[in-house]
Amino acid sequence: MSGGEGDATAAPIRVLIADDEPMVRAGIRAVLATDPGIEIVAETGDGQDAVELVRRHRPDVAVLDIRMPGADGISAAAEIRRTGAATGILMLTTFGEDDYILRALGGGANGFLIKSGEPEELIAGVRAVADGAAYLSPKVAARVVAHLASAGAGGPADRRASAREQVAALTARERDVLTLVAAGLSNGQIARRIGVVEGTVKAHVSSILVRLGVPNRAAAAVLAHEAGLTLGGTCAGGPRT
Template structure:
Protein backbone atom coordinates (compact mmCIF):
# COMPACT_ATOMS: atom_id res chain seq x y z
CA UNK A 1 0.00 0.00 0.00
CA UNK A 2 1.34 3.46 -0.87
CA UNK A 3 0.66 6.69 0.98
CA UNK A 4 -1.91 7.60 -1.66
CA UNK A 5 -3.94 4.40 -1.18
CA UNK A 6 -6.41 4.55 1.72
CA UNK A 7 -6.86 1.56 4.00
CA UNK A 8 -9.73 -0.71 2.96
CA UNK A 9 -12.00 -1.14 5.99
CA UNK A 10 -13.87 -4.46 6.17
CA UNK A 11 -16.64 -6.05 8.23
CA UNK A 12 -16.81 -9.85 8.42
CA UNK A 13 -20.08 -11.64 9.23
CA UNK A 14 -20.42 -15.40 9.73
CA UNK A 15 -22.19 -17.45 12.39
CA UNK A 16 -19.11 -19.68 12.77
CA UNK A 17 -16.35 -18.04 14.87
CA UNK A 18 -13.69 -20.20 13.21
CA UNK A 19 -14.69 -18.96 9.75
CA UNK A 20 -14.63 -15.34 10.93
CA UNK A 21 -11.18 -15.91 12.41
CA UNK A 22 -9.96 -17.49 9.19
CA UNK A 23 -11.26 -14.64 7.03
CA UNK A 24 -9.72 -12.09 9.38
CA UNK A 25 -6.37 -13.94 9.28
CA UNK A 26 -6.33 -14.04 5.46
CA UNK A 27 -7.22 -10.36 5.14
CA UNK A 28 -4.56 -9.45 7.72
CA UNK A 29 -1.88 -10.65 5.30
CA UNK A 30 -2.66 -7.61 3.13
CA UNK A 31 -1.30 -4.44 4.77
CA UNK A 32 -3.87 -2.36 2.89
CA UNK A 33 -6.88 -4.12 4.46
CA UNK A 34 -8.18 -3.70 8.01
CA UNK A 35 -11.03 -5.69 9.59
CA UNK A 36 -12.87 -3.10 11.68
CA UNK A 37 -15.81 -5.22 12.90
CA UNK A 38 -17.26 -8.72 13.03
CA UNK A 39 -20.82 -9.99 13.33
CA UNK A 40 -22.36 -13.42 14.07
CA UNK A 41 -25.47 -12.94 11.92
CA UNK A 42 -27.05 -10.76 9.27
CA UNK A 43 -28.95 -8.50 11.67
CA UNK A 44 -25.81 -7.63 13.62
CA UNK A 45 -23.94 -7.19 10.34
CA UNK A 46 -26.37 -4.49 9.23
CA UNK A 47 -26.18 -2.71 12.58
CA UNK A 48 -22.39 -2.76 12.63
CA UNK A 49 -22.17 -1.58 9.04
CA UNK A 50 -24.36 1.36 10.05
CA UNK A 51 -21.99 2.06 12.94
CA UNK A 52 -18.60 1.52 11.30
CA UNK A 53 -19.43 2.25 7.64
CA UNK A 54 -16.77 -0.07 6.21
CA UNK A 55 -15.77 -0.07 2.57
CA UNK A 56 -16.66 -3.76 2.20
CA UNK A 57 -18.87 -6.20 4.11
CA UNK A 58 -17.92 -9.87 3.74
CA UNK A 59 -21.07 -11.89 4.50
CA UNK A 60 -21.77 -15.59 4.82
CA UNK A 61 -24.60 -16.24 2.39
CA UNK A 62 -26.48 -18.43 4.90
CA UNK A 63 -26.78 -17.35 8.53
CA UNK A 64 -29.50 -17.89 11.16
CA UNK A 65 -32.19 -15.26 11.38
CA UNK A 66 -31.35 -12.58 8.84
CA UNK A 67 -29.27 -14.33 6.19
CA UNK A 68 -26.54 -12.80 4.07
CA UNK A 69 -28.87 -12.08 1.15
CA UNK A 70 -31.31 -10.08 3.29
CA UNK A 71 -28.41 -8.35 5.03
CA UNK A 72 -26.81 -7.45 1.69
CA UNK A 73 -30.02 -5.85 0.43
CA UNK A 74 -30.45 -3.86 3.65
CA UNK A 75 -26.82 -2.75 3.64
CA UNK A 76 -27.14 -1.55 0.05
CA UNK A 77 -30.22 0.47 1.04
CA UNK A 78 -28.88 1.85 4.31
CA UNK A 79 -25.18 2.34 3.50
CA UNK A 80 -24.80 2.31 -0.30
CA UNK A 81 -21.13 3.18 -0.01
CA UNK A 82 -20.40 -0.27 1.44
CA UNK A 83 -19.81 -2.99 -1.14
CA UNK A 84 -20.86 -6.56 -0.36
CA UNK A 85 -18.91 -9.77 -0.89
CA UNK A 86 -20.80 -13.04 -0.34
CA UNK A 87 -19.10 -16.19 0.96
CA UNK A 88 -20.70 -19.42 -0.21
CA UNK A 89 -20.15 -23.17 -0.11
CA UNK A 90 -20.91 -25.84 -2.68
CA UNK A 91 -24.61 -26.60 -2.97
CA UNK A 92 -25.80 -23.02 -2.43
CA UNK A 93 -26.34 -22.09 -6.06
CA UNK A 94 -29.95 -20.98 -5.53
CA UNK A 95 -28.74 -18.56 -2.85
CA UNK A 96 -26.10 -17.19 -5.22
CA UNK A 97 -28.72 -16.51 -7.88
CA UNK A 98 -30.88 -14.69 -5.32
CA UNK A 99 -27.91 -12.66 -4.12
CA UNK A 100 -27.06 -11.62 -7.69
CA UNK A 101 -30.25 -9.57 -7.68
CA UNK A 102 -29.85 -8.37 -4.12
CA UNK A 103 -26.99 -5.98 -4.53
CA UNK A 104 -23.98 -8.19 -3.80
CA UNK A 105 -20.97 -7.38 -5.96
CA UNK A 106 -18.60 -10.22 -5.06
CA UNK A 107 -19.03 -13.99 -4.77
CA UNK A 108 -16.37 -16.28 -3.34
CA UNK A 109 -16.13 -19.94 -2.33
CA UNK A 110 -15.18 -20.46 1.34
CA UNK A 111 -12.81 -23.24 0.31
CA UNK A 112 -11.17 -21.07 -2.35
CA UNK A 113 -7.63 -19.75 -2.43
CA UNK A 114 -6.77 -16.99 0.10
CA UNK A 115 -5.62 -14.81 -2.80
CA UNK A 116 -9.17 -14.84 -4.19
CA UNK A 117 -10.56 -13.41 -0.95
CA UNK A 118 -8.11 -10.53 -1.05
CA UNK A 119 -8.68 -9.98 -4.77
CA UNK A 120 -12.44 -9.98 -4.28
CA UNK A 121 -12.36 -7.51 -1.39
CA UNK A 122 -10.04 -5.20 -3.30
CA UNK A 123 -12.14 -5.38 -6.47
CA UNK A 124 -15.39 -4.59 -4.67
CA UNK A 125 -13.74 -1.80 -2.67
CA UNK A 126 -12.63 -0.39 -6.04
CA UNK A 127 -16.21 -0.38 -7.30
CA UNK A 128 -15.98 -3.54 -9.42
CA UNK A 129 -17.83 -6.87 -9.40
CA UNK A 130 -15.92 -10.06 -8.64
CA UNK A 131 -16.97 -13.66 -9.27
CA UNK A 132 -14.41 -16.29 -8.39
CA UNK A 133 -13.86 -18.63 -11.36
CA UNK A 134 -15.50 -21.52 -9.46
CA UNK A 135 -18.56 -19.43 -8.62
CA UNK A 136 -18.86 -18.20 -12.21
CA UNK A 137 -18.66 -21.75 -13.57
CA UNK A 138 -21.28 -22.98 -11.10
CA UNK A 139 -23.66 -20.12 -11.81
CA UNK A 140 -23.42 -20.69 -15.55
CA UNK A 141 -23.94 -24.44 -15.11
CA UNK A 142 -26.84 -23.96 -12.69
CA UNK A 143 -28.58 -21.50 -14.97
CA UNK A 144 -28.22 -24.02 -17.77
CA UNK A 145 -29.42 -27.10 -15.85
CA UNK A 146 -32.90 -27.03 -17.35
CA UNK A 147 -32.54 -29.74 -19.95
CA UNK A 148 -30.31 -31.20 -22.63
CA UNK A 149 -28.52 -28.61 -24.66
CA UNK A 150 -29.39 -25.80 -22.25
CA UNK A 151 -25.77 -24.93 -21.51
CA UNK A 152 -24.92 -24.62 -25.20
CA UNK A 153 -28.11 -22.63 -25.71
CA UNK A 154 -27.31 -20.14 -22.96
CA UNK A 155 -23.78 -19.73 -24.23
CA UNK A 156 -25.05 -19.14 -27.73
CA UNK A 157 -27.58 -16.61 -26.43
CA UNK A 158 -24.89 -14.86 -24.38
CA UNK A 159 -22.60 -14.63 -27.41
CA UNK A 160 -25.46 -13.17 -29.44
CA UNK A 161 -26.19 -10.59 -26.71
CA UNK A 162 -22.52 -9.68 -26.52
CA UNK A 163 -22.33 -9.60 -30.32
CA UNK A 164 -24.96 -6.87 -30.40
CA UNK A 165 -22.58 -4.60 -28.47
CA UNK A 166 -20.01 -2.40 -30.13
CA UNK A 167 -16.45 -3.78 -30.21
CA UNK A 168 -15.43 -1.35 -27.47
CA UNK A 169 -18.42 -2.31 -25.33
CA UNK A 170 -17.44 -5.98 -25.70
CA UNK A 171 -13.93 -5.11 -24.53
CA UNK A 172 -15.41 -3.36 -21.50
CA UNK A 173 -17.76 -6.29 -20.77
CA UNK A 174 -14.87 -8.76 -20.88
CA UNK A 175 -12.83 -6.77 -18.38
CA UNK A 176 -15.88 -6.10 -16.23
CA UNK A 177 -16.37 -9.88 -16.11
CA UNK A 178 -12.75 -10.25 -15.02
CA UNK A 179 -13.45 -8.10 -11.96
CA UNK A 180 -11.79 -4.86 -13.05
CA UNK A 181 -13.00 -1.49 -11.81
CA UNK A 182 -13.72 1.42 -14.15
CA UNK A 183 -10.33 2.92 -13.34
CA UNK A 184 -8.46 -0.32 -14.17
CA UNK A 185 -10.52 -0.86 -17.33
CA UNK A 186 -9.62 2.68 -18.37
CA UNK A 187 -5.93 2.00 -17.88
CA UNK A 188 -6.11 -1.33 -19.73
CA UNK A 189 -7.97 0.15 -22.71
CA UNK A 190 -6.20 3.54 -22.67
CA UNK A 191 -9.45 5.44 -22.12
CA UNK A 192 -10.51 8.11 -19.67
CA UNK A 193 -12.53 6.80 -16.74
CA UNK A 194 -15.61 8.84 -17.65
CA UNK A 195 -15.74 7.14 -21.04
CA UNK A 196 -15.53 3.72 -19.40
CA UNK A 197 -18.36 4.65 -17.02
CA UNK A 198 -20.52 5.58 -19.99
CA UNK A 199 -19.64 2.30 -21.74
CA UNK A 200 -20.53 0.31 -18.60
CA UNK A 201 -23.92 2.02 -18.33
CA UNK A 202 -24.59 1.28 -22.00
CA UNK A 203 -23.52 -2.36 -21.61
CA UNK A 204 -25.85 -2.90 -18.64
CA UNK A 205 -28.75 -1.31 -20.49
CA UNK A 206 -28.20 -3.20 -23.74
CA UNK A 207 -27.77 -6.53 -21.96
CA UNK A 208 -30.87 -5.87 -19.86
CA UNK A 209 -29.12 -6.53 -16.53
CA UNK A 210 -29.30 -4.51 -13.33
CA UNK A 211 -25.73 -4.61 -12.05
CA UNK A 212 -22.11 -5.43 -12.80
CA UNK A 213 -22.29 -8.87 -11.18
CA UNK A 214 -25.12 -9.95 -13.51
CA UNK A 215 -23.19 -8.56 -16.48
CA UNK A 216 -20.16 -10.56 -15.34
CA UNK A 217 -22.24 -13.74 -15.59
CA UNK A 218 -23.06 -12.89 -19.22
CA UNK A 219 -19.38 -12.25 -19.90
CA UNK A 220 -18.50 -15.69 -18.51
CA UNK A 221 -21.32 -17.38 -20.45
CA UNK A 222 -20.14 -15.74 -23.66
CA UNK A 223 -16.56 -16.84 -23.07
CA UNK A 224 -15.25 -13.27 -23.05
CA UNK A 225 -13.39 -13.21 -19.74
CA UNK A 226 -9.61 -13.14 -20.29
CA UNK A 227 -7.27 -15.34 -18.23
CA UNK A 228 -5.59 -13.78 -15.17
CA UNK A 229 -2.36 -11.92 -15.67
CA UNK A 230 0.88 -13.51 -14.38
CA UNK A 231 1.02 -13.23 -10.61
CA UNK A 232 -2.71 -13.80 -10.17
CA UNK A 233 -3.90 -10.29 -11.01
CA UNK A 234 -6.42 -9.73 -13.78
Protein backbone atom coordinates in the same frame (compact mmCIF):
# COMPACT_ATOMS: atom_id res chain seq x y z
CA MET B 1 -13.00 3.86 -2.49
CA SER B 2 -9.64 2.82 -1.09
CA GLY B 3 -6.47 3.02 -3.08
CA GLY B 4 -4.76 0.23 -4.92
CA GLU B 5 -2.42 -2.44 -3.64
CA GLY B 6 1.07 -1.25 -2.89
CA ASP B 7 0.12 2.40 -2.38
CA ALA B 8 1.58 3.16 1.05
CA THR B 9 -0.20 6.52 1.22
CA ALA B 10 -3.69 5.11 0.58
CA ALA B 11 -6.20 4.80 3.41
CA PRO B 12 -6.72 1.18 4.47
CA ILE B 13 -9.67 -0.76 3.09
CA ARG B 14 -12.17 -0.94 5.97
CA VAL B 15 -13.87 -4.34 6.19
CA LEU B 16 -16.83 -5.80 8.08
CA ILE B 17 -16.92 -9.59 8.57
CA ALA B 18 -20.26 -11.35 9.07
CA ASP B 19 -20.32 -15.13 9.54
CA ASP B 20 -22.14 -17.15 12.19
CA GLU B 21 -19.21 -19.57 12.67
CA PRO B 22 -16.60 -18.06 15.04
CA MET B 23 -13.78 -20.16 13.62
CA VAL B 24 -14.61 -19.04 10.09
CA ARG B 25 -14.58 -15.40 11.23
CA ALA B 26 -11.25 -15.99 12.92
CA GLY B 27 -9.86 -17.49 9.72
CA ILE B 28 -11.07 -14.56 7.61
CA ARG B 29 -9.65 -12.12 10.13
CA ALA B 30 -6.28 -13.93 10.13
CA VAL B 31 -6.05 -13.93 6.33
CA LEU B 32 -6.99 -10.27 5.95
CA ALA B 33 -4.57 -9.31 8.74
CA THR B 34 -1.69 -10.40 6.50
CA ASP B 35 -2.43 -7.42 4.23
CA PRO B 36 -1.39 -4.12 5.87
CA GLY B 37 -3.73 -2.26 3.54
CA ILE B 38 -6.84 -3.88 5.04
CA GLU B 39 -8.41 -2.97 8.39
CA ILE B 40 -11.16 -4.98 10.14
CA VAL B 41 -13.62 -2.48 11.64
CA ALA B 42 -16.38 -4.81 12.88
CA GLU B 43 -17.43 -8.46 13.14
CA THR B 44 -20.71 -10.23 13.75
CA GLY B 45 -22.39 -13.60 13.40
CA ASP B 46 -25.83 -12.21 12.58
CA GLY B 47 -27.08 -10.85 9.27
CA GLN B 48 -29.36 -8.20 10.73
CA ASP B 49 -26.58 -7.02 13.04
CA ALA B 50 -24.35 -6.72 9.96
CA VAL B 51 -26.76 -4.17 8.48
CA GLU B 52 -26.62 -2.09 11.65
CA LEU B 53 -22.82 -2.30 11.74
CA VAL B 54 -22.64 -1.10 8.15
CA ARG B 55 -24.80 1.89 9.09
CA ARG B 56 -22.52 2.62 12.03
CA HIS B 57 -19.08 2.04 10.51
CA ARG B 58 -19.63 2.58 6.77
CA PRO B 59 -16.97 0.02 5.77
CA ASP B 60 -15.60 -0.15 2.24
CA VAL B 61 -16.40 -3.87 2.00
CA ALA B 62 -18.78 -6.19 3.87
CA VAL B 63 -17.77 -9.86 3.73
CA LEU B 64 -21.06 -11.72 4.29
CA ASP B 65 -21.74 -15.40 4.75
CA ILE B 66 -24.54 -16.24 2.34
CA ARG B 67 -26.46 -18.12 5.08
CA MET B 68 -26.74 -16.70 8.62
CA PRO B 69 -29.34 -16.47 11.39
CA GLY B 70 -31.30 -13.26 11.96
CA ALA B 71 -31.06 -12.34 8.29
CA ASP B 72 -29.13 -14.31 5.70
CA GLY B 73 -26.43 -12.69 3.62
CA ILE B 74 -28.80 -12.13 0.71
CA SER B 75 -31.33 -10.26 2.84
CA ALA B 76 -28.55 -8.34 4.56
CA ALA B 77 -27.05 -7.34 1.20
CA ALA B 78 -30.39 -6.07 -0.05
CA GLU B 79 -30.94 -4.09 3.16
CA ILE B 80 -27.43 -2.62 2.96
CA ARG B 81 -28.22 -1.46 -0.57
CA ARG B 82 -31.42 0.19 0.71
CA THR B 83 -29.43 2.15 3.30
CA GLY B 84 -27.59 3.90 0.48
CA ALA B 85 -24.19 2.90 1.85
CA ALA B 86 -21.40 2.71 -0.72
CA THR B 87 -20.20 -0.52 0.89
CA GLY B 88 -19.16 -3.23 -1.55
CA ILE B 89 -20.54 -6.69 -0.76
CA LEU B 90 -18.45 -9.86 -1.03
CA MET B 91 -20.46 -13.03 -0.42
CA LEU B 92 -19.01 -16.23 1.06
CA THR B 93 -20.56 -19.46 -0.17
CA THR B 94 -20.06 -23.21 0.07
CA PHE B 95 -20.69 -25.91 -2.49
CA GLY B 96 -24.35 -26.66 -3.09
CA GLU B 97 -25.55 -23.06 -2.68
CA ASP B 98 -25.89 -22.17 -6.35
CA ASP B 99 -29.52 -21.05 -5.96
CA TYR B 100 -28.46 -18.68 -3.19
CA ILE B 101 -25.74 -17.26 -5.45
CA LEU B 102 -28.24 -16.63 -8.23
CA ARG B 103 -30.54 -14.80 -5.79
CA ALA B 104 -27.63 -12.75 -4.45
CA LEU B 105 -26.63 -11.70 -7.99
CA GLY B 106 -29.91 -9.81 -8.19
CA GLY B 107 -29.67 -8.52 -4.64
CA GLY B 108 -26.68 -6.24 -4.93
CA ALA B 109 -23.70 -8.52 -4.28
CA ASN B 110 -20.47 -7.41 -5.96
CA GLY B 111 -18.52 -10.63 -5.64
CA PHE B 112 -18.54 -14.26 -4.56
CA LEU B 113 -15.93 -16.51 -2.94
CA ILE B 114 -15.89 -20.19 -2.01
CA LYS B 115 -15.13 -20.63 1.70
CA SER B 116 -12.72 -23.44 0.86
CA GLY B 117 -10.83 -21.28 -1.65
CA GLU B 118 -7.27 -20.06 -1.44
CA PRO B 119 -6.49 -17.27 1.08
CA GLU B 120 -5.12 -15.13 -1.74
CA GLU B 121 -8.59 -15.12 -3.33
CA LEU B 122 -10.08 -13.52 -0.21
CA ILE B 123 -7.59 -10.66 -0.30
CA ALA B 124 -7.97 -10.25 -4.06
CA GLY B 125 -11.76 -10.27 -3.73
CA VAL B 126 -11.78 -7.63 -0.98
CA ARG B 127 -9.44 -5.40 -2.98
CA ALA B 128 -11.43 -5.83 -6.20
CA VAL B 129 -14.77 -5.05 -4.56
CA ALA B 130 -13.27 -2.07 -2.70
CA ASP B 131 -12.13 -0.81 -6.11
CA GLY B 132 -15.67 -1.02 -7.45
CA ALA B 133 -15.05 -4.15 -9.52
CA ALA B 134 -17.01 -7.39 -9.72
CA TYR B 135 -15.22 -10.46 -8.35
CA LEU B 136 -16.18 -14.05 -9.05
CA SER B 137 -13.76 -16.72 -7.93
CA PRO B 138 -13.07 -19.07 -10.86
CA LYS B 139 -14.93 -21.92 -9.12
CA VAL B 140 -17.98 -19.75 -8.51
CA ALA B 141 -18.03 -18.49 -12.09
CA ALA B 142 -17.84 -22.01 -13.49
CA ARG B 143 -20.56 -23.32 -11.15
CA VAL B 144 -22.97 -20.48 -11.79
CA VAL B 145 -22.61 -20.75 -15.55
CA ALA B 146 -23.09 -24.53 -15.38
CA HIS B 147 -26.13 -24.11 -13.12
CA LEU B 148 -27.69 -21.55 -15.42
CA ALA B 149 -27.02 -23.74 -18.43
CA SER B 150 -28.61 -26.80 -16.85
CA ALA B 151 -31.67 -24.78 -15.79
CA GLY B 152 -32.09 -22.82 -19.00
CA ALA B 153 -34.89 -23.50 -21.45
CA GLY B 154 -33.70 -25.48 -24.44
CA GLY B 155 -30.49 -26.67 -22.74
CA PRO B 156 -26.95 -25.34 -22.32
CA ALA B 157 -26.32 -24.76 -26.03
CA ASP B 158 -29.41 -22.58 -26.38
CA ARG B 159 -28.47 -20.57 -23.30
CA ARG B 160 -24.94 -20.00 -24.58
CA ALA B 161 -26.33 -18.97 -27.95
CA SER B 162 -28.70 -16.52 -26.26
CA ALA B 163 -25.85 -15.02 -24.24
CA ARG B 164 -23.72 -14.66 -27.37
CA GLU B 165 -26.63 -12.96 -29.15
CA GLN B 166 -27.02 -10.47 -26.28
CA VAL B 167 -23.32 -9.69 -26.28
CA ALA B 168 -23.25 -9.34 -30.07
CA ALA B 169 -25.75 -6.48 -29.78
CA LEU B 170 -23.15 -4.42 -27.88
CA THR B 171 -20.73 -2.14 -29.65
CA ALA B 172 -17.16 -3.38 -30.12
CA ARG B 173 -15.96 -1.03 -27.38
CA GLU B 174 -18.69 -2.21 -25.02
CA ARG B 175 -17.64 -5.82 -25.64
CA ASP B 176 -14.06 -4.87 -24.80
CA VAL B 177 -15.22 -3.25 -21.57
CA LEU B 178 -17.46 -6.21 -20.68
CA THR B 179 -14.53 -8.60 -21.18
CA LEU B 180 -12.48 -6.57 -18.70
CA VAL B 181 -15.41 -6.36 -16.26
CA ALA B 182 -15.62 -10.17 -16.39
CA ALA B 183 -11.88 -10.35 -15.66
CA GLY B 184 -12.44 -8.45 -12.41
CA LEU B 185 -11.01 -5.06 -13.38
CA SER B 186 -12.26 -1.83 -11.84
CA ASN B 187 -13.30 1.21 -13.91
CA GLY B 188 -9.92 2.83 -13.28
CA GLN B 189 -8.04 -0.26 -14.39
CA ILE B 190 -10.20 -0.60 -17.51
CA ALA B 191 -9.64 3.08 -18.34
CA ARG B 192 -5.88 2.61 -18.18
CA ARG B 193 -6.05 -0.60 -20.21
CA ILE B 194 -8.02 0.86 -23.11
CA GLY B 195 -6.66 4.42 -22.95
CA VAL B 196 -9.75 6.45 -22.01
CA VAL B 197 -10.82 8.49 -18.98
CA GLU B 198 -12.61 6.72 -16.14
CA GLY B 199 -15.85 8.64 -16.76
CA THR B 200 -16.02 7.11 -20.23
CA VAL B 201 -15.70 3.63 -18.76
CA LYS B 202 -18.48 4.37 -16.27
CA ALA B 203 -20.73 5.43 -19.13
CA HIS B 204 -19.90 2.25 -21.05
CA VAL B 205 -20.62 0.06 -18.01
CA SER B 206 -23.95 1.78 -17.39
CA SER B 207 -24.90 1.26 -21.04
CA ILE B 208 -23.83 -2.41 -20.90
CA LEU B 209 -25.97 -3.13 -17.84
CA VAL B 210 -29.01 -1.54 -19.46
CA ARG B 211 -28.54 -3.24 -22.83
CA LEU B 212 -27.93 -6.66 -21.27
CA GLY B 213 -30.79 -6.21 -18.81
CA VAL B 214 -28.68 -7.16 -15.78
CA PRO B 215 -28.68 -5.44 -12.36
CA ASN B 216 -24.96 -5.18 -11.63
CA ARG B 217 -21.38 -5.92 -12.71
CA ALA B 218 -21.36 -9.39 -11.16
CA ALA B 219 -24.39 -10.44 -13.21
CA ALA B 220 -22.80 -8.92 -16.33
CA ALA B 221 -19.66 -10.96 -15.63
CA VAL B 222 -21.71 -14.16 -15.42
CA LEU B 223 -23.39 -13.40 -18.76
CA ALA B 224 -19.97 -12.69 -20.30
CA HIS B 225 -18.80 -16.12 -19.15
CA GLU B 226 -21.90 -17.74 -20.64
CA ALA B 227 -21.09 -16.06 -23.94
CA GLY B 228 -17.46 -17.18 -23.75
CA LEU B 229 -16.36 -13.55 -23.55
CA THR B 230 -13.45 -13.74 -21.11
CA LEU B 231 -9.97 -12.25 -21.11
CA GLY B 232 -7.52 -14.74 -22.55
CA GLY B 233 -9.90 -17.56 -21.63
CA THR B 234 -9.58 -16.80 -17.90
CA CYS B 235 -12.45 -16.68 -15.43
CA ALA B 236 -13.53 -13.53 -13.66
CA GLY B 237 -11.44 -13.14 -10.59
CA GLY B 238 -8.39 -14.36 -12.47
CA PRO B 239 -5.28 -12.33 -13.29
CA ARG B 240 -5.74 -8.58 -12.86
CA THR B 241 -3.48 -5.80 -13.95
